[in-house]
Amino acid sequence: MSGGTIDRRTLLGGLAAATVAAPLSAQPAVAGGEVIALWPGRAPGAPAKLPVPRTEQRSSDPAFNDRWLTGIDRPTLSVRRPANPNGAAMMLVPGGGYGFLSWDNEGEEQARWLTALGVTCFILSYRLPAEGWARRDTVPLADAQRGLRLIRAGAANYGVDPRRIGVLGFSAGGHLAGSLATRADEQVYAPVDAADRVSARPDLAALIYPVVSFAAPFTHVGSRDNLIGPQQSQADRTRLSVETRVTAATPPIFLAHASDDGLVPIANSLALYGAMIAAGREGELHCFDKGGHGFGVRLAKSLPASAWPTLFAAYAREKGLLPA
Numbered sequence: 001m002s003g004g005t006i007d008r009r010t011l012l013g014g015l016a017a018a019t020v021a022a023p024l025s026a027q028p029a030v031a032g033g034e035v036i037a038l039w040p041g042r043a044p045g046a047p048a049k050l051p052v053p054r055t056e057q058r059s060s061d062p063a064f065n066d067r068w069l070t071g072i073d074r075p076t077l078s079v080r081r082p083a084n085p086n087g088a089a090m091m092l093v094p095g096g097g098y099g100f101l102s103w104d105n106e107g108e109e110q111a112r113w114l115t116a117l118g119v120t121c122f123i124l125s126y127r128l129p130a131e132g133w134a135r136r137d138t139v140p141l142a143d144a145q146r147g148l149r150l151i152r153a154g155a156a157n158y159g160v161d162p163r164r165i166g167v168l169g170f171s172a173g174g175h176l177a178g179s180l181a182t183r184a185d186e187q188v189y190a191p192v193d194a195a196d197r198v199s200a201r202p203d204l205a206a207l208i209y210p211v212v213s214f215a216a217p218f219t220h221v222g223s224r225d226n227l228i229g230p231q232q233s234q235a236d237r238t239r240l241s242v243e244t245r246v247t248a249a250t251p252p253i254f255l256a257h258a259s260d261d262g263l264v265p266i267a268n269s270l271a272l273y274g275a276m277i278a279a280g281r282e283g284e285l286h287c288f289d290k291g292g293h294g295f296g297v298r299l300a301k302s303l304p305a306s307a308w309p310t311l312f313a314a315y316a317r318e319k320g321l322l323p324a
Contacts, residue, residue, distance in 0.1 A: 034079035036122075036154075038146045043075055043127060044189045045134030056100075065108070069101040070128060075143045077122040077150065079158065080111040086118030086323050087161040088316070091147055091202070093124050095171025095211075095294075098140065098226035101125060105296040106170040113297060113309055114168075117322065120158050122151055126176065130226045137228050137240060138188040144180045145188065145200040153195035164321050166204040168312075171264060171294065172223040174210025175242060178272065181205035181253060182245035204321045206254040206312050209261055209293055212268035213241040220264045243275040252282040254315050256308040258291030284315050 042050075051071040059066035077091070092114075094106035101107070103123075111121040126143035129136035148165065155162040169177025184201035191197070214224040214237040228236050238244055253276060257269040269285060276283035291305035299306035316322040 036077040038075045047132035051131040065104045067103045072127045076125045080121040082115035082118045085159045089120045089160040089165045091122045091167045093169035093173035093177045095173035097222040098172045140176050142189040148200045149195045149198045153198045167202040168206040170208045174207035178242035212272045215241045218265040218267040243271040246275040246279045255285040258288045261293045263293040
């Protein structure tokens with residue numbers, strides 16, 4: 001595992017509801033490519049003083065980016081188009097304990113292998129709930145719903161089939177992707193335009209080493225507290241746990257997790273997979289002996305967990321998201 005991944009584990013393990021403790025430098029968050037603003041004007045529930053966008057470069061290698069973003073004042077979708085599009089689209093949701101976004105490891109690097117398969121990718125830069133937004137526990141989900149709706153409403157502009165749009169999330173981004181898959185119809189913001197009449201339900205969801213439960217003992221406390229805040233009840237924790245929200249409308253879910261994950265226990269994925277089975281929903285779970293947390297696509301090829309993208313692509317073909 002890379003040094004950046006180890007640092008991430010250390011930081012996430014003690015992440016509190018305030019802000020990321022590591023020093024950050026003010027820089028443009030991302031450059032290049034098409035960027036879609038999620039909201040006209042200010043996002044819903046904006047504080048009087050917006051967060052200041054910051055980027056921390058975790059890599060000391062000038063040829064290798066490993067950026068963490070905070071201060072998301074203007075949530076966006078960053079478009080990454082394939083050379084040979086096949087009509088499939090994926091909204092990519094980086095993790096970071098709801099305290100930062102692991103932009104390269106769980107965004108740009110995922111877009112590279114997916115666009116090579118012909119998938120049009122949209123990296124979601126979503127608001128961080130502890131940065132002053134009203135109704136903080138709904139803020140990331142509002143951005144995810146709005147992002148999926150904008151992709152579907154504008155599908156023709158991107159060569160995308162509106163019936164073949166998936167979501168891929170990591171760690172706390174996996175919690176957000178799972179929340180989108182199970183709460184797509186929940187109204188968490190006031191409609192702003194015609195796009196909000198379009199369904200926010202993804203056709204397939206993939207959750208990699210995801211945070212799932214806020215109610216169980218194996219929760220990731222930093223993600224839970226960043227999302228809900230200091231005033232939280234057991235009812236809040238249960239309501240925001242993905243495994244409690246599975247219904248007959250939940251789309252197929254792909255899960256991958258390592259049993260040696262010392263930050264977000266594999267019990268999270270097991271709980272969601274069990275809930276899917278109990279509800280009679282389609283799902284696939286891959287459990288690996290080694291891999292730890294935050295591995296993205298950076299694992300050595302000698303580790304079986306490094307095969308998760310190939311396994312996901314096979315599942316996506318079976319479910320019709322990718323062409324056979």
